[in-house]
Amino acid sequence: MKGVDHVNLPQLNINGKMTSIPIIQGGMGVGVSLSNLASSVANAGGIGIISGVQIGFREEDFETNTKKANMRALAKEIRSAKNLSPNGIIGANLMVAINNYKDMVKVAVDEKVDLIISGAGLPKDLPSFVKGTDTKIAPIVSSAKAASLITKLWLRRYDYLPDLIIVEGPDAGGHLGFTVEELQGSTPLLEDILKDVITAIKPFEESKRRKIPIIAAGGIFDGKDISKFIKLGADGVQMGTRFVATHECDAPIEFKKSYINSTKENIGIISSPAGMPGQAIINPFIKRIQAEREKVSKCYNCLTPCNPLTTQYCISKALINAVKGDIDNGLVFIGKNGYRLQEIVSVKELIDELLGELKKS
Numbered sequence: 001m002k003g004v005d006h007v008n009l010p011q012l013n014i015n016g017k018m019t020s021i022p023i024i025q026g027g028m029g030v031g032v033s034l035s036n037l038a039s040s041v042a043n044a045g046g047i048g049i050i051s052g053v054q055i056g057f058r059e060e061d062f063e064t065n066t067k068k069a070n071m072r073a074l075a076k077e078i079r080s081a082k083n084l085s086p087n088g089i090i091g092a093n094l095m096v097a098i099n100n101y102k103d104m105v106k107v108a109v110d111e112k113v114d115l116i117i118s119g120a121g122l123p124k125d126l127p128s129f130v131k132g133t134d135t136k137i138a139p140i141v142s143s144a145k146a147a148s149l150i151t152k153l154w155l156r157r158y159d160y161l162p163d164l165i166i167v168e169g170p171d172a173g174g175h176l177g178f179t180v181e182e183l184q185g186s187t188p189l190l191e192d193i194l195k196d197v198i199t200a201i202k203p204f205e206e207s208k209r210r211k212i213p214i215i216a217a218g219g220i221f222d223g224k225d226i227s228k229f230i231k232l233g234a235d236g237v238q239m240g241t242r243f244v245a246t247h248e249c250d251a252p253i254e255f256k257k258s259y260i261n262s263t264k265e266n267i268g269i270i271s272s273p274a275g276m277p278g279q280a281i282i283n284p285f286i287k288r289i290q291a292e293r294e295k296v297s298k299c300y301n302c303l304t305p306c307n308p309l310t311t312q313y314c315i316s317k318a319l320i321n322a323v324k325g326d327i328d329n330g331l332v333f334i335g336k337n338g339y340r341l342q343e344i345v346s347v348k349e350l351i352d353e354l355l356g357e358l359k360k361s
């Protein structure tokens with residue numbers, strides 16, 4: 001790969017799978033990170049993650065046969081990403097809160113995906129699905145307590161140490177593992193959560209004599225941020241928002257433009273049928289559903305915690321509208337620093353810029 005040379009950059013070792021740069025592109029649904037973005041990041045030396053949430057939205061039978069359409073599309077996207085990046089590391093992000101979680105995990109493992117990352121709940125039984133395979137697994141946590149809990153559980157039930165742990169702070173785009181009250185008050189900083197997770201995980205690493213790479217996520221914008229979190233003890237970072245403003249991102253141009261046009265003031269916390277708050281652009285759609293409940297005309301049966309009779313809006317419809325370019329009728333998740341984006345660049349340009357800044361700091 002031409003551009004910034006990778007010599008002396010920290011590498012990520014995910015229980016035997018090595019990357020040349022310590023950057024994971026976070027899974028972004030619906031349809032924001034599919035095979036095009038994931039393979040481009042993997043080809044640039046990072047880890048590309050396909051989001052599995054309602055991934056079948058372009059399949060012909062999505063409306064009538066949603067589960068099967070999602071499973072088929074997940075298999076297709078993993079195959080396509082692996083074809084486009086035969087030597088890269090490709091993962092799938094599968095949210096625990098989705099209704100067909102186990103089926104989707106099985107598809108990803110059958111397709112020999114390199115890594116499964118699961119948040120929006122604790123992936124308690126994930127090790128049972130990867131036994132005897134080469135697929136690595138990682139939980140997303142937002143506290144040291146959750147990190148200890150899932151590590152203890154996996155060890156007790158499956159004698160399995162997480163291959164990687166993602167620590168996501170309050171500035172991330174998408175769903176957040178904090179209460180609205182926490183987010184309005186003094187939410188812990190990613191820096192502090194990260195330090196606590198590193199301390200909490202140490203005894204498990206010592207007992208098994210194996211290092212668990214810890215990844216910081218949420219609000220990481222430039223190479224200086226990456227350097228800061230590595231100095232604090234992180235082994236790498238997961239970034240979402242910055243990868244949306246790339247040519248290779250699978251979202252339509254209207255979605256990317258809404259990022260470029262966002263302002264500090266119109267990025268905020270919303271409530272979600274997933275039962276957790278989310279960080280999004282406060283656009284006409286959000287203002288409308290905040291004022292009045294939008295009746296659900298069709299339920300996709302997507303999220304375990306959602307009740308279609310009482311939900312304020314249908315999150316599947318809102319996310320699919322956004323990824324089809326109907327931004328004013330859609331939900332656009334974004335990280336807190338998204339307003340700082342000025343232009344759409346290529347993945348290679350972005351990674352070169354990040355690595356250049358990282359090397360200088």
Ligand SMILES: Cc1cc2nc3c(=O)[nH]c(=O)nc-3n(C[C@H](O)[C@H](O)[C@H](O)COP(=O)(O)O)c2cc1C
Nearest residue numbers: 026027028029172173174218219239240241333335
């Ligand atoms: C548009 C968008 C969609 C996202 N969708 C998901 C998702 O489906 N599952 C998930 O675990 N995280 C999701 N995330 C979180 C990202 O994977 C990542 O952790 C986060 O964006 C990091 O924060 P940053 O955007 O400030 O870099 C999403 C984020 C964005 C911006």
